[in-house]
Amino acid sequence: xxxxxxxxxxxxxxxxxxxxxxxxxxxxxxxxxxxxxxxxxxxxxxxxxxxxxxxxxxxxxxxxxxxxxxxxxxxxxxxxxxxxxxxxxxxxxxxxxxxxxxxxxxxxxxxxxxxxxxxxxxxxxxxxxxxxxxxxxxxxxxxxxxxxxxxxxxxxxxxxxxxxxxxxxxxxxxxxxxxxxxxxxxxxxxxxxxxxxxxxxxxxxxxxxxxxxxxxxxxxxxxxxxxxxxxxxxxxxxxxxxxxxxxxxxxxxxxxxxxxxxxxxxxxxxxxxxxxxxxxxxxxxxxxxxxxxxxxxxxxxxxxxxxxxxxxxxxxxxxxxxxxxxxxxxxxxxxxxxxxxxxxxxxxxxxxxxxxxxxxxxxxxxxxxxxxxxxxxxxxxxxxxxxxxxxx
Numbered sequence: 540x541x542x543x544x545x546x547x548x549x550x551x552x553x554x555x556x557x558x559x560x561x562x563x564x565x566x567x568x569x570x571x572x573x574x575x576x577x578x579x580x581x582x583x584x585x586x587x588x589x590x591x592x593x594x595x596x597x598x599x600x601x602x603x604x605x606x607x608x609x610x611x612x613x614x615x616x617x618x619x620x621x622x623x624x625x626x627x628x629x630x631x632x633x634x635x636x637x638x639x640x641x642x643x644x645x646x647x648x649x650x651x652x653x654x655x656x657x658x659x660x661x662x663x664x665x666x667x668x669x670x671x672x673x674x675x676x677x678x679x680x681x682x683x684x685x686x687x688x689x690x691x692x693x694x695x696x697x698x699x700x701x702x703x704x705x706x707x708x709x710x711x712x713x714x715x716x717x718x719x720x721x722x723x724x725x726x727x728x729x730x731x732x733x734x735x736x737x738x739x740x741x742x743x744x745x746x747x748x749x750x751x752x753x754x755x756x757x758x759x760x761x762x763x764x765x766x767x768x769x770x771x772x773x774x775x776x777x778x779x780x781x782x783x784x785x786x787x788x789x790x791x792x793x794x795x796x797x798x799x800x801x802x803x804x805x806x807x808x809x810x811x812x813x814x815x816x817x818x819x820x821x822x823x824x825x826x827x828x829x830x831x832x833x834x835x836x837x838x839x840x841x842x843x844x845x846x847x848x849x850x851x852x853x854x855x856x857x858x859x860x861x862x863x864x865x866x867x868x869x870x871x872x873x874x875x876x877x878x879x880x881x882x883x884x885x886x887x888x889x890x891x892x893x894x895x896x897x898x899x900x901x902x903x904x905x906x907x908x909x910x911x912x913x914x915x916x917x918x919x920x921x922x923x924x925x926x927x928x929x930x931x
Contacts (some may be wrong), residue, residue, distance in 0.1 A: 548623050548648070550580045551893045555618060555639065556628035557586040559579035559908055561653065561683075564882035565628065569594040572886070572921070574894065577623040582618055583606035594776065600696035609635040616642045624649040625872055626682075626889040626895060633659045633732075638727065641666050647674035649892045653885060655685035655778045658732060658814070661739040664903045665746050671807055672902040681782050682888040683881035687906055688781040688856045688923075689801065690786055691915050692871040694907040695925050697793050701863030705796035709860075710783075711768045711804035731826065755787035755797045765804065767859050767868075786907035849875040857928070868928040887917040 554569065556562040558581075566581055573579065580603030581589050589606070593599040603707055605776055607614040607619060609629055619625055619642035629635050632654040643650035644667040654660060660680045671678050681687070689894040693708050757780035765772040780801040787793035852875035858866045887908060891897070895913040919925055 540791075546598075548621055550578050550603060550622045551771050552577065552579040552624045552626065552889050553582050553603075553605060553618060553622040553627050554579070554628075554889075555582040558583040558592055559584060559628050559884055561591060561878060561885075562628040564878055565626070565886050566592060566596060568882050568886045570602070571640050573890070577890075577893075579603065580621070582607045582608075595814075609638065610652055611736060612638050615639050616646075617646045619643045619646045622648050624651070624889050624893045626885060627652045628885075629837070630654065630656075631659075632656055632931070633662075637663065637777035638667070641670075643675050644668075644671040644674065644678060647676050647688035649677045649679070650887055651679040651682045651885070651892065653683040653685070653881065654680045655683075657778045657781060658736040658739045659742040660778065660781075660903075661736075664743050665739075668746075668902040670858040675901045677892060677901055678903045679888065679892070679906060679909055680903070681778055682885050682906060684854070686779040686782040687776060687884040687914075688854070688871040688873070688876075688916075688928070690782045690905055690907045690909065691918070692856050692858050692869065692925070693783045693799060694786060694790075694911050695871070695915060696860040696869045697797075697928055699867045699869065699930065700794075700860050700865055702792065704794055704795070704863035706794045706860065707798045708783075709765075709767075709800045709802065709859045711765065711770065711772060711777070711802050711857045711859075713770075713804045713857075715852055747855055751793075751814070753788075753791070753795050753797075755784050755785040755793060757781060757799045757801070760800045760802070768804050768857050770806050772804060775801045775803050777801070780906050783907075786905045789905065789908040790911075824883040852876065852879075854880070865929040867884060868930070870924065870926050870928050872924040873922065883921050883923070884918065888914055891917055 553564065553866055554566055557566045569579060576831055581593060582605040583589050584606065586604065586606050589604045593602050593604060596602060605618055607618040609615065615638045619639065625639065625643055625648050632652060633656050636652065636659060639753065640663045641648060663678065667678065693710060696708050697706060760774045764775050780799055783799045787797040854876040855870060857871040858869045869880055888910060891910045891914045897913060900909050915925060
């Protein structure tokens with residue numbers, strides 16, 4: 540049970556940004572899978588759209604509605620005061636997210652988001668981790684495809700390896716899916732702010748406690764052919780490796796010296812080279828305001844593919860872990876990563892914070908640190924695969 544009692548707040552869970560594309564999918568998942576007696580509410584700035592969404596949901600008459608606007612801090616504070624757990628899809632988080640993080644940290648409400656923006660996560664640590672520790676709030680970022688499969692997948696892999704020895708894990712991501720508008724907007728924001736992102740990371744490093752008897756790293760690698768998965772491995776400049784490293788710093792189970800590397804796995808070299816060139820072109824264009832605006836207009840937050848495209852989409856993350864004379868191959872897999880499975884991961888993480896018997900944590904924490912085993916089992920029960928493929 541969450542550290543807040545069920546009688547302390549009107550709602551166990553509030554979903555903010557419920558009328559957005561991923562927000563609606565999350566609301567639909569919650570309506571279909573929420574436990575009996577869940578007291579939950581939808582929140583967004585447009586009450587008419589909220590009411591229309593509630594009417595479409597099975598059992599919607601039992602769901603609350605709260606008007607909240609990221610541009611109106613008083614409504615954000617009221618949202619945090621009404622909930623034991625607040626789940627927000629409202630991004631890019633660097634533009635719209637801090638007031639809610641601050642309100643949850645100050646009121647003791649648990650907070651989770653879909654953020655894949657390293658600068659925002661680092662700034663929230665520096666500004667709000669200490670207050671959240673005082674109030675007992677758990678601030679959990681990256682609770683969708685960024686970075687649940689990678690964080691919990693590395694955690695699952697580590698648990699197959701010996702304890703108390705140096706460990707290495709490499710993650711290889713393959714997927715067939717469309718980008719979400721929100722993810723694209725967040726990526727553009729980060730590409731446009733390289734200096735600010737580096738400065739935020741350095742500031743965080745000055746505030747974080749140092750590991751004294753252990754080491755956890757996530758070094759940037761170089762493109763290479765990875766015979767262990769039979770594909771070209773391209774380093775992924777996403778937040779995922781940082782999240783895995785923070786889990787390793789927080790949990791002794793990762794051993795005295797842990798290293799994680801994160802890749803996209805691409806079968807054919809021309810496709811690999813094309814992917815590198817495309818990312819570089821977008822990153823370069825994001826430095827120029829006119830080009831950035833043009834790119835932003837191509838895919839806006841809230842846009843997304845139709846149900847038929849989502850039904851054909853899939854992801855697979857393969858992990859290779861080594862340590863103590865043992866080698867293990869594991870895999871996390873599922874359907875459409877950017878929408879359907881992200882909504883599932885997000886909803887189950889929120890329910891886990893609200894109801895599961897979890898380790899005592901507070902402040903800014905990762906999914907593995909806050910919910911590791913409980914969330915893994917929830918996702919397995921919901922159809923996301925966690926399996927050991929081979930051991931040596």
